[in-house]
Amino acid sequence: MSPSPRARPIDIDTLWKLQRVGNVALAPDGSAAVCSVTRFSMDENKSSASLWLLPGDSCAPRQLTRCGDTDGKPSWSPRGDRIAFLARREQEGRKDAERQLYVIPLAGGEAERKSDFAPGIDDFKWMPDGRSIAFVSWVWPDARGARAQGQRHKAFNERKESAYVTCEPQYRHWDRNLPMGCAPHLLLLDLESGRVVDLLEGTGYELPRADPCAAHFDISPDGRRIAFVHDPSPRKVAGNVFAIAEIELARRRIKPVTDDAAWSYEAPRYSPQGVLACIASNLGKRHTMPGRVAFRRGGKWQLAQMDRDIDVEAPLRWSRDGASIFFTAQERGRCHLWRCGTESGALSIAVAGGWVHGFDVGGAPGDATLLVALDCAQHAVQVHAVRAGQASRLERFNDEVLERVALGETREVTFRGARGEPVQMILTFPPGFDARKRHPVLHVIHGGPYAAAGDTFAYRWNTHLFASRGYVVAAVNYHGSSGFGWRFADSIVGRQGRLETQDIEAATDWLAKQAWVDATRLFASGGSYGGFLVAWMNGHVAAGRYRAYVCHAGVFDRVATFSADSYSQRPKDLGAFYWENPARVRAQSPVTFAHRMQTPTLVMHGANDYRVPDTNGLAYYNTLHARGVPTRLVWFPDEHHWILKPRNSRLWYREFLEWLAAHAADRKARGRG
């Protein structure tokens, strides 16, 4: 797609005009797809998600649902005549308090509410007979039956006390407390009668507590068994090793199907022929170990002999004939859809990224169709169907908006970073980049650290938006980043901050040598782990090297961050509990180096951030203030780790850009390249 001559650099409002495509699902016969499309209103500061049917065959997409604004997770019925989805709606005078299941017939008519389960439905899969669904819900483990669940739910919601009381080691996730006193269970809903049966009631089993979802279970093709992921440890805590058990539906008997306590088994998936696959990682050996595909054959698990050092992501999906299994995995700043031969283990890229955000596999065995939702640095997510190697695009949701936008080029650069190893950097140039002019540089440092900057189109930290103000934007895949093999990711454990900063500094050195870089106007910004790194840099990089930093939701104090939802994971990254080896933890904590911090920093944080609690941002801001370093705080009372509301996002970008602009214009603050 080439921009029209009237194209202009992207601005914040245009970014929010883009429709975000997600939850792609392919009809069982591969003939059509459904997806969810979220649109935003900057005026109303609201989002609205509805389902669209993508008929393929060059027919225009059709909006399928319009009666709600939270329609998501569409799933085709086994016969392809209905689509079930989750929504909170008002129907027949009743408003859903929690998400319920709705079913819309493809042949015509509106979606009908099919569940009335008080705790709501978090995720689901169709049973093969199309008459019921298996679903995930947070239930009261000691209440028996849907009625009792409803009573407990009502009583809890109507209580006057607001306190959260728990003995659980894992009780909050991301931006919310886990439902107090509840456990995630697997249940069955009969669509005709609305009757709900809790498959785990009274068994002591529960699904993983962090975002329990449909990837945590799978239904055998004959509908007789369900394999599900659970945490076998009595002490459920993030980072535990997971196991898979199988429930035999007729007798409601549960038996384990994994037996190696050193390995974590996740994302079970039955082949159409009934072979169970999963993602297994040897977490007992090292918490950074990658996910690998495993098959259960003859009662034993066998790892697919894959010849690439990639980290397999959930979900897995089988081809109809059971000869291949598909999944996404990152490689060098891209996320591809991979095909793995189930016998040979031979790996190939089925659909190359950019970045594949979602996919589905369907169609007849001889006429397999792949559906992918993928983006790249140059466009937002598009939906493609790939049949016999031929890709056809199914929608044009954002073409009209993007045609009016000029996006700068992106370029991949490899330089020598820490330990003399090659490190990847992705540069985004301003539209109409003129190499004869000198440009200011902005580092956008990704979070994680086990993540990567890549060939993708972001809504938060959109590099084009920064570049549109004249910056060359540098995104370094520093040591620790995902997609560069296990050793690279694991290299930073126990010494966080050190190699990463060396990488970024090496990148800056490389940049400063380019004729098109104004080495006196360098900036660095980052969120989460990237925020940690800019705070770290403030205490380690010579003052004046960067004119200013932007630190969003950054880790400032390692000890205080033991309040995070992920507190049980971090000691593994740091190589110690802070009470066992305080010096080691202190050495990886920016707060330790506060006395050296001199570079002006914009600090931004959301109050509902349980991943990096906002005390980090506040302490950082207070510290800089106390030290007389220019700083500014943007604190969002109603946002979490990410800033997701349109108006808040606009403010975030504006504050970010104005902070850079103010310091770029400050002649006194001469940088040293």
Added chain:
Amino acid sequence: MVKPFTPEDLALFQDLGQLDVSSRGVAACVVRSVDMAQDGYVSTIWTFPLDAAPARRFTLGTSGENCPRWSPDGRTLAFVSPRDGLPQVHLIAADGGEARQLSHLRFGVGSIQWSPDGTKLLATCALPLDPDSGEAAALADEPRSPDAPEVAWRVPYKSDGTGYLLARAFHLCSIDAATGEDTPVTRGAFDVMASCWSPDSTRIAYVRTREGREAHRTDLWIANADGSEARQVTRDYASVMSPRWSPDGRWIAFAAGREEGDAQTRLHLFEVASGDARQLGDDDMEVGSPDSLQWKRDSRAVILVVATRARQHIVAVSVDDGRRRDLVTGDRHIAEVRATGGTLAYFSESATTPRELYASNLDGTGERKLSSLNAWWDDRLALVSEVRTFRVPDGRGGFENIDAWLVRAKGSEAPQPLLVEAHGGPNSFALLGFPWNTYWNALCSKGWAVVVPHAVGSTGFGRKFAERLNGHWGELDFPQFMAVVDALQADGIATDHVAIAGKSYGGYLAAWAVGHTDRFKAAIVAAPVANLESHFGTSDGGYYSQPYVLSAERHIEPERYRKLSPVNHIHHCTTPTLLLQGKDDQRCPMGQSEELFAVLMRCGKAPAELVLYPGGDHHVYETGKPSHRLDIVRRMLGWLERWCPPPDRGQTT
């Protein structure tokens, strides 16, 4: 297992209405179910492919879906729904996907009709008026507050179910089917009551009220589609209803009543070119449902539902000679009909079967049932009904035959206690919908028989039969009722446990009866006309209908008004009498019941009770709050069991 009918069954009943059939052969209608939890109703649109593919609940928005109308190509269904507050036009694809809002009219939409070319929708909208602007009909900026003063400067100024009329006007507007943009079509000091498109979509015909003191009369008008060049084309009818332009453009068929106050409705034909209007069909052919009027595709006949001898049938009336051909008949009521291609789709109901959707060939053969929304009925004690003929006094010293429905449980053993039901009107006939007669079913299950005489004054038996009652309410028909009771007792069908019940005019007759006889062991008087003098001025239509039905003007012959008023005879009453009354009934206002009750309490010794239903209008019994309806049926059964207990309990009064 077979169960008895109970009052609670009313919550199970799903009512069907507002039928439309697409050119692709798919019926759409509104299904209304009871929501006891909310004490209200839920209306959704269902579709029924005429080829018997599975029925489908088509809309599931909020709860108030209305007026489903297929686009001419059958690909889109338009309907009216208050999904976003005000009722607005929504469009939903026939082949998948949810509805989107099309119109954004400031004050919402009433009913809608597609232009035959499918590009526009003609909508009736209620626009707020400043009631103090009188004839100037100045539009108001905002809808009026319910607490605002209600000024009247003409009649009618109120209407049952709607209330005050002078703060709003019904007008047509045209809505672009693609953009939803709306443009006004009519404006002025009148209300548009009904409308239709010319087949080429260039013109519209509509029925509107007259201005000023004749606002109770309606005429047929024709205008260009944008409302320009409007001209009145009928003048001689008191009321015009349901205009339908013929496919060849030559005719406009409509239903009309000639004289003010005459409730009888005949089929008429307007010839567009000549401007002539004439009646089509003989003078005894009573239109059963004006809404049912429609043209056969060849423009040579009008298909409609007629009321005939207590039944409602589908007939085709030839334009050439006015000859009527019966299409769908039987001991039942056809409520609505749509003819499409070679198929008739219609609702059918009777005293023994609930309303469901049926289809047949155009000639009525090959009938099949398309809906089964009231399958619960099949588990109930079956009912049998028959039309029985009775020889009764004709009021002129001779005798005549009248028909009556006799409804009983299947296999019931005679003699039985008997409820005599007097239908409303009086120029009407017994309606057979379950919501109207929930207590019949429950009574039959308890061993009662129900008889509903169609005494003189009933319509559907010829114009003369209906008109003979004018000026003789009670005097002519009450003796016929008693003759029916005599005959049923003589025939061993009824015991001497006989009660009488009636609503509206039926309430009049029941009140009249207990003022004139002691034969009834109990009486139920609902929403009655009790005092014709006060009813004249306080009913929304009293001033309009009474001079006709009493053959007397109130100020000229007040004695007749007095003589025929049950309130002036009720002091003779010895019958335990239950009065049921909607408090906001504007047709037979609360005062009518109150007057009867005061006399019963002060002058009589018979037990009596008055039950008022807050917010209830004239139709609280059929369409009111479910809790009210349930209370009504329970009280009726309770009253009858208390004062007219079944013999097997060994009690007599």
